[in-house]
Amino acid sequence: MHAGLHHYLFVSFMLFGLGLLGVIMRRNLLVIYMSLELMLNAANLVLVSFSRFNNKLDGQVLVFFIITVAAAEVAVGLALIVALYRKRQSAHVEDLTSMKL
Amino acid sequence: MEQINNLVSGGAVEDVLFYVFAALTLLCAILVVANPFSRSPVTSAMFLVLTIISMSGLFVLLHAFFLAAVQILVYAGAVMVLFLFVIMLLDLKEEQRRKIKFFGFVAGIIAVGGIVSSFFKALSTAKGGVDEPKLEGDTFALGKLLFTQYTLPFEVVSVLLLVAMVGVILLSKKKLE
Numbered sequence: 001m002h003a004g005l006h007h008y009l010f011v012s013f014m015l016f017g018l019g020l021l022g023v024i025m026r027r028n029l030l031v032i033y034m035s036l037e038l039m040l041n042a043a044n045l046v047l048v049s050f051s052r053f054n055n056k057l058d059g060q061v062l063v064f065f066i067i068t069v070a071a072a073e074v075a076v077g078l079a080l081i082v083a084l085y086r087k088r089q090s091a092h093v094e095d096l097t098s099m100k101l
Numbered sequence: 102m103e104q105i106n107n108l109v110s111g112g113a114v115e116d117v118l119f120y121v122f123a124a125l126t127l128l129c130a131i132l133v134v135a136n137p138f139s140r141s142p143v144t145s146a147m148f149l150v151l152t153i154i155s156m157s158g159l160f161v162l163l164h165a166f167f168l169a170a171v172q173i174l175v176y177a178g179a180v181m182v183l184f185l186f187v188i189m190l191l192d193l194k195e196e197q198r199r200k201i202k203f204f205g206f207v208a209g210i211i212a213v214g215g216i217v218s219s220f221f222k223a224l225s226t227a228k229g230g231v232d233e234p235k236l237e238g239d240t241f242a243l244g245k246l247l248f249t250q251y252t253l254p255f256e257v258v259s260v261l262l263l264v265a266m267v268g269v270i271l272l273s274k275k276k277l278e
Contacts, residue, residue: 053234071179073265078183091191
């Protein structure tokens with residue numbers, strides 16, 4: 001079967017679902033962060049494939065910006081995780097319950 | 102470039118490569134999220150690198166050559182090195198197997214299933230796009246668009262990077278007031 005738009009969209013939807021599953025199920029802050037990256041990448045794949053199958057380059061420019069913002073986000077997020085680890089000696093979400101009612 | 106184009110647009114070869122890269126992407130993504138053999142974050146990070154590399158293969162199949170290169174340089178290079186560096190810095194042990202709350206598990210499955218099924222519902226009504234895509238995402242075309250139509254967002258993003266840099270330096274200082 002010829003690989004068209006729907007095939008690429010299928011892959012990226014599955015990727016997004018896996019990322020969301022990781023964010024909900026995993027308990028390690030770093031692994032949750034990696035799952036977030038998976039979800040961002042799924043969005044990138046959707047944008048690139050729509051851009052390709054509509055003959056418009058704007059989607060790829062948006063992906064370029066998403067990659068830049070994701071790099072900045074990873075830097076800030078990992079700095080936050082390191083600061084949190086220094087204070088609490090744990091990167092496990094179930095140990096971080098100070099905002100729980 | 103010409104040779105890559107000819108190879109990639111070869112019809113049958115393109116389809117086989119699509120299935121190979123798609124299967125590789127999804128398999129490695131599953132191993133990032135739920136690896137049955139190891140719960141260590143380092144394993145997850147390594148499989149995330151593999152996911153990103155096979156995904157840039159998909160980008161090449163979509164003729165987004167510049168983005169495929171950027172994906173490998175920025176994600177597989179810079180971001181994943183940052184991840185591994187932090188894992189090393191924190192000296193994380195294997196994630197302990199704590200008892201999974203049944204309610205949380207069911208709620209998670211329902212959330213993921215709901216979102217993904219709504220995606221597929223949208224997919225079933227979507228049009229397939231043009232039959233003969235001829236868009237080329239090479240560096241020249243993308244750079245031209247980036248520095249003409251998208252100059253302002255480009256500048257704003259550079260300010261964002263500067264702000265992120267200042268924020269990271271502030272956050273990683275020894276004394277956090």
